Amino acid sequence: MATRQAHARWEGTLREGSGKVEFGHGLFSGPYSFASRFEDGTGTNPEELLGAAHASCFAMALSLVLGEAGFKPGYVDATAHVTIGPRDGGFSITRSHLACEAAIPGIDAATFLEHAETAKANCPVSKALAGTEITLEARLREA
Numbered sequence: 265m266a267t268r269q270a271h272a273r274w275e276g277t278l279r280e281g282s283g284k285v286e287f288g289h290g291l292f293s294g295p296y297s298f299a300s301r302f303e304d305g306t307g308t309n310p311e312e313l314l315g316a317a318h319a320s321c322f323a324m325a326l327s328l329v330l331g332e333a334g335f336k337p338g339y340v341d342a343t344a345h346v347t348i349g350p351r352d353g354g355f356s357i358t359r360s361h362l363a364c365e366a367a368i369p370g371i372d373a374a375t376f377l378e379h380a381e382t383a384k385a386n387c388p389v390s391k392a393l394a395g396t397e398i399t400l401e402a403r404l405r406e407a
Contacts, residue, residue: 270313272296285313301348311357315344318360318389325387329379330368338367338407359397360390369407376404 270287282297285308299305323342330337347359364380371379380402384390390398 282307311346311348314357314389315346315360318344318346318362318387318393321387321389322362322364322383326364326366326380326383329383329386330371333375333379335368335371335379338369340364340366357393357396359399360393361399361401364400364402365405366402367405367407371404373404377402 268287270285272283272285274283275281279298282295284293284295286293295307296309297305297307300307301309301311319342322344323340326340326342327337330340341364343363345359345361345363346357347361348355349358350356351358362384366376366380368376380400384398384400
C-alpha cells in the first residue's frame with residue numbers, strides 16, 4: 265500500500281512562533297501560526313488540512329459506493345467543517361461535519377442519502393477519526 269508524507273516545521277514559541285507545512289510533492293506549501301489556528305490570522309492550520317483530507321476522501325468514497333450500486337456520479341462536492349475546542353485541560357478535534365452536494369442521474373434522495381451515510385462511515389479518514397463526532401448533510405441536485 266501507499267505511504268504518503270507531509271512535512272511541517274515550527275520555529276519559536278507557541279504564540280509568537282510560526283511554521284510552514286508542505287505536501288503534495290511541492291504542490292502545496294503554506295504558513296501556519298497560532299493566529300491562523302485559534303484566531304483569524306493568515307495561513308492555514310491542522311484543522312483545515314484535516315478537513316481537506318476528510319472532504320476529499322469522503323467524495324472519493326461516495327463515488328465508489330455509488331459506482332458499485334450502478335450509479336454514475338456527475339459530481340460530488342464535499343466540504344468538511346472541522347472543529348477544535350478545549351477538552352480535558354487541552355484541546356481536541358471534536359467534530360467533522362461533512363457537507364455534500366452531488367448530481368447523480370437516476371437516483372432518488374433516500375437512496376442517495378443511504379449511500380452517502382455508507383461512504384461517511386467507511387472512508388478511511390472517517391475511520392482514522394474514530395472517537396470524533398462525524399456528521400453529514402447531503403443534498404442531491406438535478407443531474
